[in-house]
Structures are given as structure tokens and as C-alpha cells.
Amino acid sequence: MPDNYFARYLPLLIHFLLACVVASALVVLSQIIGYRKPTRAKLSPYECGMIPVGDARQRFSVKFYLVAMLFILFDVEAVFLYPWAVVLRRLKMFGFWEMLVYIGIVLVGFFYIWKKGALDWNEPAAGRGGM
Amino acid sequence: MQSVESFVVVSLIKSVIAVFVLLTAVAYSVWLERKVVGHIQNRWGPTRVGPFGLLQPLADGIKFLFKEDITPPHVYKTLYIAAPMLSVIFALTSISVIPIGNWVTIAGVHTPLQITDVNIALLIILGVTSMGVYGVALAGWSSNSKYSLLGGLRASAQMVSYEISLGLSLIGVLIMAGSFSLRDIVDSQSGVFWGFIPRWNIFHGQTVAFFVYLMSAFAETNRVPFDLPEAETELVAGYHTEYSAMKFAMFFMAEYANMITVACLATLLFLGGWHGPIWGLTWMQAVLPVFWFLAKVFCFLFLYIWIRGTLPRFRYDQLMAFAWKFLFPLAVANLVITGLVVALRS
Numbered sequence: 001m002p003d004n005y006f007a008r009y010l011p012l013l014i015h016f017l018l019a020c021v022v023a024s025a026l027v028v029l030s031q032i033i034g035y036r037k038p039t040r041a042k043l044s045p046y047e048c049g050m051i052p053v054g055d056a057r058q059r060f061s062v063k064f065y066l067v068a069m070l071f072i073l074f075d076v077e078a079v080f081l082y083p084w085a086v087v088l089r090r091l092k093m094f095g096f097w098e099m100l101v102y103i104g105i106v107l108v109g110f111f112y113i114w115k116k117g118a119l120d121w122n123e124p125a126a127g128r129g130g131m
Numbered sequence: 132m133q134s135v136e137s138f139v140v141v142s143l144i145k146s147v148i149a150v151f152v153l154l155t156a157v158a159y160s161v162w163l164e165r166k167v168v169g170h171i172q173n174r175w176g177p178t179r180v181g182p183f184g185l186l187q188p189l190a191d192g193i194k195f196l197f198k199e200d201i202t203p204p205h206v207y208k209t210l211y212i213a214a215p216m217l218s219v220i221f222a223l224t225s226i227s228v229i230p231i232g233n234w235v236t237i238a239g240v241h242t243p244l245q246i247t248d249v250n251i252a253l254l255i256i257l258g259v260t261s262m263g264v265y266g267v268a269l270a271g272w273s274s275n276s277k278y279s280l281l282g283g284l285r286a287s288a289q290m291v292s293y294e295i296s297l298g299l300s301l302i303g304v305l306i307m308a309g310s311f312s313l314r315d316i317v318d319s320q321s322g323v324f325w326g327f328i329p330r331w332n333i334f335h336g337q338t339v340a341f342f343v344y345l346m347s348a349f350a351e352t353n354r355v356p357f358d359l360p361e362a363e364t365e366l367v368a369g370y371h372t373e374y375s376a377m378k379f380a381m382f383f384m385a386e387y388a389n390m391i392t393v394a395c396l397a398t399l400l401f402l403g404g405w406h407g408p409i410w411g412l413t414w415m416q417a418v419l420p421v422f423w424f425l426a427k428v429f430c431f432l433f434l435y436i437w438i439r440g441t442l443p444r445f446r447y448d449q450l451m452a453f454a455w456k457f458l459f460p461l462a463v464a465n466l467v468i469t470g471l472v473v474a475l476r477s
């Protein structure tokens with residue numbers, strides 16, 4: 001292996017490009033080889049054989065946005081734990097107490113959203129929510 | 132020390148082999164699944180194409196290529212085509228940092244049994260696998276069909292929710308090993324304690340983490356009992372309702388490739404990687420570690436199929452509650468306790 005630090009990442013790039021080539025090849029091959037006989041019914045959106053009603057771009061439950069927002073918050077919090085986990089053996093108890101304070105703050109936020117009902121998929125007033 | 136050209140050529144050869152092996156493994160895990168689920172349900176599974184239906188995956192692949200590739204006019208075309216490609220690209224890329232054994236010397240080239248040995252391998256895998264959610268979300272949205280949209284939304288909400296517990300369950304292992312390198316993590320699990328129990332993380336303090344990882348990984352790959360995104364009875368086929376021919380098969384391939392990656396990762400992080408009893412001749416000692424690794428991966432894949440043949444599906448609100456109210460606190464508790472024990476001992 002060449003001595004350059006970045007040389008270790010070169011095979012990763014090669015592998016990624018190879019994966020791109022395989023994926024494109026599959027799509028292109030199927031376009032070329034595949035048999036083709038479009039009809040109107042075949043090209044309509046699938047709705048169990050009925051004539052589609054309205055557009056698919058409708059409003060959907062705001063819960064999905066909420067989950068996405070919570071994901072960003074908690075995933076960023078989880079990412080902060082990774083470097084800590086790797087060096088914990090050197091930080092010893094000092095590192096443990098420091099991180100316990102951090103996790104405590106995260107958990108306060110977690111119980112807040114729990115009590116606020118952000119984690120309940122079924123809203124009590126609206127009955128079976130979600131989709 | 133090698134020249135740059137030979138280094139590039141060796142990496143390319145390794146990548147080609149890895150992709151080829153992975154795609155074959157994907158094809159045969161589909162075969163295995165059909166066979167095992169068939170036997171669980173008192174059927175035979177594929178039997179017609181070749182002995183024991185062994186050529187079935189090949190026949191399926193050819194059939195997918197020759198099927199009509201419908202691109203409906205109501206879709207957002209660029210993203211509609213890009214979505215299955217993204218799924219496959221990230222599924223194939225995530226295997227790149229998985230080591231399947233120690234360093235070997237073949238034809239005078241000393242090389243690790245892995246595409247590349249980087250010290251942040253685990254971070255790369257987490258990053259690449261979490262990109263997979265783009266394929267699903269974009270497929271659901273760009274199809275412009277109600278079932279696809281609902282399936283895509285469900286799938287992305289589920290995948291991001293379980294990703295948090297998945298990530299947190301790995302922190303215990305990181306604390307034990309003190310490194311992001313998968314090779315170091317495997318090395319930290321060598322040896323035995325109490326005389327006979329292997330020091331694999333699943334036996335050595337990370338049992339809870341393994342179960343959190345198991346649940347999250349099943350949900351991440353949209354498998355039973357968390358296969359809500361493609362709940363046939365409600366959503367037809369979920370996010371790939373509007374896909375046909377090879378583009379449909381690509382989502383399938385991505386799903387199975389992700390299963391294999393998850394199985395490899397479970398083996399490396401919790402089941403001791405390529406550690407196992409080694410004996411016999413020189414060539415056996417060289418081959419056995421790879422054999423142990425593959426055997427563990429196979430057992431994990433079999434578990435996937437077994438559970439698929441056994442368990443019913445969750446309801447969606449149960450699924451989200453399970454991720455947030457059960458797995459997340461459990462993962463946090465596990466990492467705090469692991470941290471405390473390790474900090475006290477060091």
C-alpha cells in the first residue's frame with residue numbers, strides 16, 4: 001500500500017464507482033432488452049384496478065415531519081457519543097461523569113417529548129391517526 | 132511497498148470479486164429464503180429449475196431483464212430512475228470496509244481480506260447504510276402513486292427511528308474496543324474467559340446491545356416483523372408499487388444486500404468475527420477463519436429467514452412506540468452501564 005494516508009480511501013472510491021457502474025448497467029440493460037408494449041391502462045397509477053381518484057400529492061400526517069425532526073436531534077446527539085466511546089479508556093471516570101451530564105440533558109429532552117405526546121402515534125382526540 | 136498502479140489494480144480486482152460474490156450471495160439468499168420459508172409452511176419451495184431449484188435465481192435474473200420496463204407518464208422521471216440506482220449503489224458500497232479475515236499473501240501481493248482497511252470503518256458503514264433511506268423515500272415520492280407515497284413515508288420514518296437505536300447499540304462495542312476499525316474490534320474479542328466461553332461481545336457484556344442491534348437491524352432492512360413499508364394487505368407493495376422489471380429487482384437486491392451487510396456487521400461486532408477454533412494443516416489454518424466468519428454470517432441470515440417464517444407483523448403505532456419508548460432507553464442504559472464498568476476498570 002502506498003504510504004499516503006488518503007491512499008487507503010482510494011479503494012473505497014474505486015468500489016463506489018464500480019457500484020455506480022453496476023447500477024447503471026442494470027438500468028440500461030433492462031431498458032434495451034426489455035419488451036415494450038405500453039397501453040393506457042398499464043401506464044395509469046396503480047389503484048387496485050379502479051380509475052385513479054385525484055392526485056397522489058396530497059397532504060399527509062404531520063407526524064412524519066415530527067419523526068424526521070426528532071431523528072435529526074437524537075442522531076446528532078448520538079454522533080457526539082462516538083468519539084467519547086473511543087477514548088473513554090483514557091478519560092476514565094472523568095470522561096464518564098462528563099458524559100453522564102450530557103446524557104442526562106438528552107434524557108430530560110427525551111422525557112419532555114415523551115410527555116408531550118410526540119412519540120404517541122395515535123392521537124387520543126383523533127382516534128386512529130397516522131396512515 | 133507496491134507501486135501505485137499495482138495497488139489500484141489489486142483494489143479493482145478485489146472490488147470486482149466483492150461485488151460478484153455479494154450479488155451471488157444476494158441471489159442465493161433469495162433462494163434460501165424461498166426454500167426455508169417453503170419448508171416452514173409445509174411446501175417444497177423452488178424445485179423445478181435445476182437440482183433443488185438451485186438455478187432459480189439465475190432464471191429469475193434473466194426473467195427480470197426481459198420483462199417490460201414500464202416508466203409511467205405520471206412519475207417524476209429523473210428521481211424515479213435514480214431511486215433504485217441509489218438503493219443498489221449504497222447497498223453495494225456498504226460492503227467495502229467489511230473484513231472477512233486476516234491479511235493474506237496471494238501471488239506475492241500482501242493484502243487484507245477487505246477492500247480497504249480504514250480506521251473509521253464503522254463510521255463509513257453507518258454513513259453509507261443511512262444513505263439507503265434516500266432510495267426508498269425518493270422512490271415513494273417520485274412514483275406519484277398513493278400507495279407508493281404512503282409506503283415511502285412509512286419506510287423512511289421507520290428507518291430513521293430505528294437508526295438511532297442502531298447507532299446507540301454500537302457505542303457499547305466501541306467502548307469495549309476503543310476503536311472504529313472493524314479489525315481492531317474483532318481483535319478485541321479474541322480469547323476466552325472462565326476457561327471456555329469465547330470473549331465475543333455478545334457473551335462479554337454486550338448481550339443487551341446485541342438484542343437492540345438485532346431489532347434495529349431487522350427494522351432498518353424492512354424485514355418481518357417490521358416490514359410495514361411493504362405490508363401487502365394495506366399498501367400493495369409499498370414504495371415500489373409503480374416499479375417493474377429490473378428496477379423492481381434492484382430494490383429487492385438492495386434489500387438482500389443490506390441484510391448481508393447487517394449480518395456481516397453483527398458477526399464482526401458481536402459474534403467475534405473470524406475467531407473460532409483453529410486446528411489442522413497450514414492451509415486449513417489459513418482457510419478456517421474465513422470459514423468461521425461465513426458460517427456466522429450464514430447463521431444470522433438463517434435467523435432472518437426463520438423469523439420471517441414465524442412472526443406476524445407489528446402495527447404501525449406499535450412499531451414507532453417500540454423504537455422510541457423501548458429500544459432507545461434500553462440502548463442508552465446499556466451504554467451508560469458499559470461506560471461505567473469500563474471507566475471503573477481502566
